Ligand SMILES: Nc1nc2c(ncn2[C@@H]2O[C@H](COP(=O)(O)OP(=O)(O)O)[C@@H](O)[C@H]2O)c(=O)[nH]1
C-alpha cells in the first residue's frame with residue numbers, strides 16, 4: 001500500500017450509529033495496518049543511532065576489529081583515518097560514521113578502549129570503562145530530567161560492549177571473570193574469542209564450551225539474556241545464538257585479491273584468512289547480530305534495563321525528590337559514584353519512549 005495515501009476512514013465520516021446506520025465493522029477494514037507505514041516513514045526520517053564499544057586486554061585486535069566492522073561488506077564505508085596502520089590505543093576513542101542504505105540512515109559509533117591487564121596490579125582496571133559507560137547514562141539522564149528538554153536527546157549510551165577474550169584455549173582468566181561480572185550489570189556484553197586464527201577449529205569449539213561453562217558458573221549473563229526472551233520465536237533464535245557465543249573472530253583491515261574477488265582478510269604463509277567467510281571465522285555472526293538481527297533489541301534493553309537501573313538508583317540517591325510537578329534537582333554524580341557496581345534489575349519494557357533522531 002502506498003504509505004503516503006491515507007486510507008478513507010468510514011468511521012470518521014459516518015454519523016453516530018443509529019438503527020439505520022450500519023456499525024463500523026460492517027463497512028470493511030478501518031485500515032489500522034497503515035500505522036506500520038506511518039511508523040516506517042517516521043523512522044526513516046529520524047534514522048538510528050547505535051553505539052558499540054570494544055573492550056579487552058591490549059593486543060587482542062580491538063582496534064583492528066573497529067576497522068573490520070567499518071570495512072566489512074555490510075557497512076562498506078571508509079571513515080577518514082582508517083587504512084593507516086593501527087597505533088596503540090592510549091585513550092578512549094570513538095569513530096562515528098553515518099551509513100545509509102535504501103533510505104535508512106544509521107549513525108554508527110564504535111568506541112575503542114585502551115587495553116587493560118598490562119599492569120602488575122590490575123585492581124580496578126575496569127574503572128575507566130565502567131566510568132565511561134555510566135557517564136553516558138548520566139548525560140542522558142541530565143538531559144531527560146530538564147523541564148524544558150530537547151525533543152530528541154542525543155544518545156551516546158553504549159548499546160553493546162564486545163568483550164575480547166584472549167585465545168588461551170583454556171578457560172576464562174580470573175581478571176576476565178571479574179571484569180565481565182561488573183560489565184554485564186551495566187551494559188549488554190557480547191564476548192568474542194579474539195585472534196581465533198591462532199586456534200584450530202576443534203580448539204575453538206572446546207574453548208567456547210569451557211567459556212560458556214565459566215559464564216554459567218560465575219553468573220555472568222551475557223547478551224542475549226535468557227530472561228528477556230519475549231516469546232517462543234525469540235527463544236528459538238536466541239538459543240541458537242547462545243550456543244555460538246562467544247564467537248571466534250578474526251579481524252583484518254587489509255583487502256586481498258582471492259580468485260578475482262576483493263576480500264577483507266589476513267595474509268599468512270598458508271593463504272588468506274577471510275574474515276567474512278564463515279568457513280574461516282565467525283566475524284559474520286558478530287556483525288549480523290549487531291546490525292542485521294539484534295540492533296533494536298540491544299537498544300531496547302539498554303534503555304529499558306541498564307539505563308533504567310541507573311536512573312532509578314540516581315534518582316533515589318538524590319536527596320531531593322520531586323517537590324511539585326516536574327521538580328527534580330539532581331546533582332551531577334561524582335566519578336566514584338558512577339563506577340559503583342549495581343544490582344541487576346529486570347525491568348524490561350518499563351519505559352520505552354526512546355526517540356531516535358540525528
Ligand atoms: N593473528 C591475528 N592478529 C590480529 C588479529 N587482529 C589484530 N591482529 C594484530 O594484532 C596486533 C594488535 O592489534 P590491535 O588491533 O592494535 O590490538 P588492540 O591493542 O586490542 O587494539 C596488530 O598487529 C594486528 O594486526 C587477528 O584476528 N588475528
Ligand SMILES: [Mg+2]
Nearest residue numbers: 062063088089
Ligand atoms: Mg587498540
